[in-house]
Every structure is written in structure tokens, then in C-alpha cells.
Amino acid sequence: MNYVNWSKTEKKIAREAFDKAYERECAYLAGRILEKANQIKKPEDIWELHDFLTEKKKEVDQKYDYRYSMLELVFARLIKDGWLDFTDLKGLNEEKIEQLQRLLRLSKSDKNNKDVPV
Amino acid sequence: MNYVNWSKTEKKIAREAFDKAYERECAYLAGRILEKANQIKKPEDIWELHDFLTEKKKEVDQKYDYRYSMLELVFARLIKDGWLDFTDLKGLNEEKIEQLQRLLRLSKSDKNNKDVPV
Numbered sequence: 088m089n090y091v092n093w094s095k096t097e098k099k100i101a102r103e104a105f106d107k108a109y110e111r112e113c114a115y116l117a118g119r120i121l122e123k124a125n126q127i128k129k130p131e132d133i134w135e136l137h138d139f140l141t142e143k144k145k146e147v148d149q150k151y152d153y154r155y156s157m158l159e160l161v162f163a164r165l166i167k168d169g170w171l172d173f174t175d176l177k178g179l180n181e182e183k184i185e186q187l188q189r190l191l192r193l194s195k196s197d198k199n200n201k202d203v204p205v
Numbered sequence: 206m207n208y209v210n211w212s213k214t215e216k217k218i219a220r221e222a223f224d225k226a227y228e229r230e231c232a233y234l235a236g237r238i239l240e241k242a243n244q245i246k247k248p249e250d251i252w253e254l255h256d257f258l259t260e261k262k263k264e265v266d267q268k269y270d271y272r273y274s275m276l277e278l279v280f281a282r283l284i285k286d287g288w289l290d291f292t293d294l295k296g297l298n299e300e301k302i303e304q305l306q307r308l309l310r311l312s313k314s315d316k317n318n319k320d321v322p323v
Contacts, residue, residue, distance in 0.1 A: 113248035120251065124242035130231035133238065137258040144255055 091183070093155050100178045101158055108170035109151055116143060159183060163190035209301070211273050218296045219276055226288035227269055234261060277301060281308035 093101065123136050152161055165171040166187065176184065211219060241254050270279055283289040284305065294302065 109248065113251055116251060117242075117245040120245065120254065121242045124235075124239045127235040127238065130227065133231055133234060133258070134262060136238065137255070137262055140251070140255040140258060144252060 091155060091159060093158070094180075097179050097183070098155075100176065101155075101162075102153075104162070104165075104171055104175040105151070105153055105158075107175060108165045109147075112147070112168075112170045116147075159186050160190065163187050163194070167191060167194055209273060209277060211276070212298075215297050215301070216273075218294065219273075219280075220271075222280070222283075222289055222293040223269070223271055223276075225293060226283045227265075230265065230286075230288050234265075277304050277308065281305050281312070285309060285312055 120136070120140070123132075123139065127133055127136070150161065150164060162171060162176060166173070173184065173187075176187070238254070238258070241250075241257065245251055245254070268279065268282060280289060280294060284291070291302065291305075294305070
């Protein structure tokens with residue numbers, strides 16, 4: 088990813104959107120955990136929940152990467168996964184919005200291509 | 206721990222008691238997990254639950270060591286922690302019961318001594 092310039096206003100919008108997505112995803116995750124906790128019937132279910140959380144922790148740590156050089160990719164992924172939409176990013180400059188749209192089109196058109204980063 | 210002989214009958218009793226303790230401890234753990242899952246209010250609570258489970262997994266893996274050479278220590282620990290009582294071990298020979306009682310007395314009389322294995 089090339090160097091991308093973020094204005095002060097954009098940084099504020101980006102931070103808020105990033106935090107909002109994180110909160111939303113974690114709230115959803117909390118719901119799944121509660122569901123799984125309610126379904127524990129045998130010891131194995133406990134360790135399955137542990138493995139599920141380990142996997143999610145890894146996934147979330149990797150996904151929520153707040154480096155400005157990565158942020159377009161991060162936002163495209165968050166939009167794709169449903170944790171953000173373009174209204175959350177209102178105020179970013181047109182170039183960045185177009186770049187997000189490009190990344191999302193690329194991802195939609197080539198789901199099986201591992202080279203597509205989103 | 207010295208070599209301890211376990212008769213066929215004793216092995217059956219030991220296995221049943223061991224499994225019973227494991228089931229009991231896991232059932233209690235499931236209750237604590239559900240309680241924690243119900244109390245998730247913010248993302249950090251999710252990762253705290255993950256760390257709690259990682260710790261419990263390690264603890265349970267270490268504690269439930271079904272080697273006959275270790276079993277007296279394991280049972281003494283399980284009795285001490287309340288997952289077993291002597292009625293669960295009815296049928297073990299007198300020598301083993303006395304050894305368990307010795308280990309428990311040792312543990313009670315010297316709680317701060319790290320050399321006490323139970």
C-alpha cells in the first residue's frame with residue numbers, strides 16, 4: 088500500500104469509525120459467546136469455547152490494525168464484513184472513498200483469489 | 206512418588222472417581238463461564254474471559270494426570286479442592302487411603318510450604 092495522507096479531520100473520522108466497528112464486532116462476538124456458554128453440556132464444549140476465543144482474538148488482533156498505511160485495507164475489510172458502511176466514513180476525501188470502492192469491487196469480483204487483500 | 210500397585214478393582218474405582226471429579230469441576234467451570242459471559246459489557250471483558258479459560262485449561266491439564274504413579278497426589282489434591290471425597294474412593298486399599306490422609310494433613314498443616322505437593 089502506498090503512502091496515504093490523512094488530514095486531521097480525516098484522522099478523527101477514521102478513529103471514530105475504527106472504534107465503532109470494533110465495538111460492533113465485539114458486541115456481536117459477546118452474543119455468540121453467551122450463546123455458546125449457554126450450550127455447554129460437556130467438558131469438551133468448554134475447551135471448544137476456549138479455542139473459538141483464541142481464534143477470534145487472533146483474527147481481531149490482525150484485522151484491527153490502526154496504521155495509516157493500512158487503514159484503507161482495514162476499512163474495506165470492515166465494510167465487506169458488515170461492521171462499517173460508507174456513512175460511517177463520511178468526510179474522508181473522495182480519493183480514499185474511491186479506493187475503498189475499488190478494493191471492495193476487487194474483492195467481490197474475485198472471491199477465490201488469495202492475492203486480493205480484503 | 207514411589208511405585209504404587211493398583212489392583213484391577215482399584216483401577217476401576219480410580220478411573221470412575223477421576224472422571225467424576227473432572228465432570229464436577231467442569232460443570233462448576235461451565236457455571237462460572239456462563240456468569241462471566243452474562244457480564245460482558247465491553248470488549249476487554251471478552252479477552253479477560255479468554256485469558257481465564259486459557260488459565261483454567263492449563264490448570265486442568267496439569268491437575269488431571271492419570272498416571273498410576275501420580276494418582277495418590279492427584280486424588281489428594283482433588284479431595285482438598287472439594288471435587289472428590291473419601292466415599293468416592295471407597296474400595297481402595299487401606300494403605301492408599303492412609304497415604305491420602307497423610308498428604309492432606311501435610312497440606313493442611315503447612316499451607317505456605319511450597320514443597321508440599323498437594
